[in-house]
Amino acid sequence: MGEPIKLVDQITADLKAAMKARDDKLRIATLRLIVAAVKDRDIQARSEDRCCGLQNDEVLAVLTKMVKQREDSAKTYEEAGRIEMAEQERAETEIIQGYLPKQMSADEIAAAVDGVIESIGAEGLKDMGACMGALKANFAGKMDFSAANKVVKSRLA
Numbered sequence: 001m002g003e004p005i006k007l008v009d010q011i012t013a014d015l016k017a018a019m020k021a022r023d024d025k026l027r028i029a030t031l032r033l034i035v036a037a038v039k040d041r042d043i044q045a046r047s048e049d050r051c052c053g054l055q056n057d058e059v060l061a062v063l064t065k066m067v068k069q070r071e072d073s074a075k076t077y078e079e080a081g082r083i084e085m086a087e088q089e090r091a092e093t094e095i096i097q098g099y100l101p102k103q104m105s106a107d108e109i110a111a112a113v114d115g116v117i118e119s120i121g122a123e124g125l126k127d128m129g130a131c132m133g134a135l136k137a138n139f140a141g142k143m144d145f146s147a148a149n150k151v152v153k154s155r156l157a
Contacts, residue, residue: 006056007056007060007099008059010099011035011038011099013037015035026091026092026095027095028089030095031095033092034066034099041059043061045058054058058124060141061141063096063100064100067097069094070089070090074086074093100141103139103142103143103144104142104143109148109151110151111130111147112139113135113148113152113155114155116131116135122156125157131152132145132148132152135142135148
């Protein structure tokens with residue numbers, strides 16, 4: 001089998017298809033935002049003298065950050081009474097999440113945290129950084145790390 005398709009190539013192909021179809025303006029605009037954010041990250045990586053373009057895990061990090069930004073914006077818009085803007089942010093979030101792996105449930109996060117604590121022998125809050133590092137290394141793009149942080153803290157306290 002050949003090399004798996006890069007996520008950035010899939011997003012670019014989807015953008016081209018959406019532009020040809022000319023049907024969903026929100027999807028086109030959101031995909032353009034994704035491509036721009038990925039290109040910005042790629043430029044930053046090149047300035048750090050890294051070649052070979054972005055890897056899928058770096059693209060996933062960009063997408064995860066975009067989802068978080070939109071969720072925060074939606075909350076802000078709702079608090080300000082701008083419901084239509086909040087709905088647009090949530091619609092963009094759904095499009096972006098289509099490129100992310102399925103997120104872990106609360107039970108799966110708890111099981112992963114327990115496994116990491118056991119595997120590294122964490123005994124107290126001083127080991128929290130090591131636990132979070134191991135979780136980020138093993139579950140990037142799949143886990144809500146703010147939720148995981150709370151679970152780790154409760155387990156180690």
